[in-house]
Amino acid sequence: MEIQLKDNLLLTYIIQQLVKERLDCDLLYQNLVSDRPQYPFVTYSFIVPEQETTGDWLGMGRQYISHxxxxxxxxxxxxxxxxxxxxxxxxxxxxxxxxxxxxxxxxQNFTNTSDRTVRVGTYYDYRFGFDCSFLVSNGGHVYSPDDLHFQAQPETEINTVQLSDAGDSEVISANGKEKEQ
Structure with missing residues (x-):
């Protein structure tokens, strides 16, 4: 059976891939009742799963914010x-x-960054975290894991820009080291 990802399952799948890539650990639902893996790990919990941004999305793909x-x-x-x-x-x-x-x-927004450690004792569970929100603009669209690609793209820097008119009669070049006058 092929996994189908949509809406909040899709969002948590993407976050899971980022957590694996960046921290090399598991992402778990915060209110999980089964045994947790060995430290370290990351948990998530929905504060507001789907807050509508508009009532007139015209069937193109529902838009909402997940907190x-x-x-x-x-x-x-x-x-x-x-x-x-x-x-x-x-x-x-x-x-x-x-x-x-x-x-x-x-x-979208990342707020409430804080120490969220709650248990005091010998087996201390140290927790640090933040709240975040995501604008989902294609709600209802179904993806499979094969549709998605998770390879970090390095930041690019544009060093030179060259523009020319339709007839190539005038060329304007700008080097990233040149300053505006």
């Missing part, structure tokens, strides 16, 4: 904090934007 809580867990506070910082940076980075853009999902 999530993301927490990084470790048995060491510094490791949990560094994981959260690394993941936060990855969500903000244009290097990983194509993970989401290929499914018409746009990372």
């Amino acid at each position: 999530l809580q993301i927490d990084c867990h470790a048995d060491n506070a510094i490791q949990a904090m560094n994981m959260a910082n690394d993941l936060y940076s990855a969500f903000q980075s244009s290097v990983y934007r194509n993970y989401f853009e290929q499914a018409d999902i746009d990372p």
